[in-house]
Amino acid sequence: MSADSPSGQRGVLLILRPLALLLGVSGIIFGLAKAHPFSQSAPKLAAGASIVTGDPVVGKQIFAKSCAGCHGVSAEGGVGPKLDGSTVSLATAQSRIRVGKGVMPGGLLSAQEETDVLGYLETILANAGVSEALTGDVYRGGIAFTQDCSGCHGVDGTGGAGPRLAGRVLASDQIRGIVSQGQGAMPAGVASGETLEDILAYLAANVLAKPGGG
Amino acid sequence: MWPLDVGSSYERLLKSVFTAPIAAKAWLATFAIVLALVQVVTAARIYGRLKPVIRLDGKVVARIHRWSGRLALLVTLPVVFHCVFILGFQTTTTRVLIHSLLGSFFYGVFAAKILFVRDHRYPGWVLPVAGGTLFTSLVGLWYTSSLWYFTDVRFGF
Numbered sequence: 001m002s003a004d005s006p007s008g009q010r011g012v013l014l015i016l017r018p019l020a021l022l023l024g025v026s027g028i029i030f031g032l033a034k035a036h037p038f039s040q041s042a043p044k045l046a047a048g049a050s051i052v053t054g055d056p057v058v059g060k061q062i063f064a065k066s067c068a069g070c071h072g073v074s075a076e077g078g079v080g081p082k083l084d085g086s087t088v089s090l091a092t093a094q095s096r097i098r099v100g101k102g103v104m105p106g107g108l109l110s111a112q113e114e115t116d117v118l119g120y121l122e123t124i125l126a127n128a129g130v131s132e133a134l135t136g137d138v139y140r141g142g143i144a145f146t147q148d149c150s151g152c153h154g155v156d157g158t159g160g161a162g163p164r165l166a167g168r169v170l171a172s173d174q175i176r177g178i179v180s181q182g183q184g185a186m187p188a189g190v191a192s193g194e195t196l197e198d199i200l201a202y203l204a205a206n207v208l209a210k211p212g213g214g
Numbered sequence: 215m216w217p218l219d220v221g222s223s224y225e226r227l228l229k230s231v232f233t234a235p236i237a238a239k240a241w242l243a244t245f246a247i248v249l250a251l252v253q254v255v256t257a258a259r260i261y262g263r264l265k266p267v268i269r270l271d272g273k274v275v276a277r278i279h280r281w282s283g284r285l286a287l288l289v290t291l292p293v294v295f296h297c298v299f300i301l302g303f304q305t306t307t308t309r310v311l312i313h314s315l316l317g318s319f320f321y322g323v324f325a326a327k328i329l330f331v332r333d334h335r336y337p338g339w340v341l342p343v344a345g346g347t348l349f350t351s352l353v354g355l356w357y358t359s360s361l362w363y364f365t366d367v368r369f370g371f
Binding site: 105146 | 224225229235236263267294295297298299300301303306307310314317318319320323324325326329330333335336344363365366
């Protein structure tokens with residue numbers, strides 16, 4: 001029986017059909033997963049909103065139950081990074097809890113648990129609620145932002161193809177992470193080093209919400 | 215902004231029952247595994263095995279097999295929405311990479327298996343192999359997500 005004979009062609013078709021189905025459906029799922037169109041990577045803070053923190057005692061108990069497995073019972077670190085005395089901001093901590101990062105999955109805590117855990121973290125983070133001193137040059141950052149970022153985020157940061165930045169509360173190391181690793185349609189490494197620090201200074205001075213309100 | 219709204223609505227819906235979306239995902243996948251076990255057992259009975267154990271009529275067994283399969287597929291839909299549309303394909307660790315790869319192929323294997331169910335021109339061994347592959351994929355997906363969540367993160371709703 002050759003492949004050219006009718007029965008041979010039927011045989012080939014019998015093999016090709018499930019293969020095409022397998023690869024086609026898998027390809028569609030893979031493509032959707034790469035695009036992950038409903039990704040919630042942006043923190044859900046309203047413009048100018050401050051972080052609401054809950055009961056630190058309850059937060060510590062929740063931390064022991066849900067976070068200590070990776071971050072250590074006393075937040076001394078383990079599989080996950082050390083949090084006790086860490087310079088990470090509360091806004092970043094909140095973003096990590098909601099969205100996750102690396103091996104840490106997002107959505108581990110309910111809204112109330114998150115608030116309480118943030119209350120606990122507020123007591124152990126080195127500079128919770130304190131805005132980071134930025135070393136970049138605002139003027140140079142403005143030029144770099146116009147060149148590298150405004151195409152998607154808008155000239156004044158009000159958004160476009162990329163999300164709105166104006167008036168939002170975003171921690172500097174959160175932005176560093178997004179810029180260096182990319183996120184969604186945004187490619188990794190759009191800016192780095194001094195240029196990135198300049199952009200951060202520009203964003204903090206002119207685009208993002210000022211820490212502590214308004 | 216609509217993508218964020220869809221994701222938020224989905225989260226709110228799941229949080230009306232579970233504490234967090236990831237907990238919902240872990241439990242729904244576990245339910246799917248239970249239904250998949252029903253699938254394997256009833257399939258074995260359909261192929262003439264386990265007759266002394268399952269003394270049900272063949273038609274009833276076939277009906278249980280079909281409906282447990284449909285329900286299992288239904289239960290995986292919220293999970294796949296969370297994994298594919300919100301979390302996406304990730305490669306951060308070996309566990310996550312294996313989970314992402316298995317997840318990508320799962321519905322492909324499922325589609326091929328359905329073809330083998332409908333098309334009777336295939337040799338008799340093809341359907342059990344496809345069903346076994348589908349079950350193994352699901353176990354792999356559960357092992358790299360739900361079991362990890364229950365053992366390494368939290369066992370609870």
